[in-house]
Amino acid sequence: MDTSIICPRFETAISLLSQRWTGLIIYQLLSGSQRFSELTEIIGISGRLLSERLKSLEAQGLITRTVYPETPVRIEYALTEKGRSLQPVMDEIQNWSQVWIDPTEKSNE
Incomplete structure (x- = not known):
């Protein structure tokens, strides 16, 4: 195998995640369907940016958006089978972070 060339599928997956x-949204939805307001509060993301990410994840087939015709209207987001298949990946990232990431160290963002 030629390791100097990155697989386009791998590159696309890493780019998406x-x-x-995005990773935090997926990680949060692994615990079950949630409403928009729950996601903004738990993750600490702006509504505009969350809306953008949710639309992108829906377009990728990773989440579904369900509208319940109630007053007020209730909208919930949940992972699809494709999205839930990321569970082992997210679990391994969680395990890795527990061993290798110093919680007092700031991100380079």
């Missing part, structure tokens, strides 16, 4: 907040 590395978008700011």
Whole structure:
């Protein structure tokens, strides 16, 4: 195998997961469906940016958006089978971070 060439599928996957907040949204939805307001509060993301990321994840087939015709309207987001298949990946990142990431060290963003 030629390791000097990155697989285009791998590059696309890393690009998707590395978008700011995307990994946290997926990680949060692994615990079950949630409303928009729950996600903004738990993650600490602006509504505009969360809306952008959710639309992108929906377009990628990773989440579904369900509208309940109630008053007021209730909208919930949940992972699809494709999205839930990221569970082992997210678990391994969580395990790795527990061993190798210093919680007092600031990010380079």
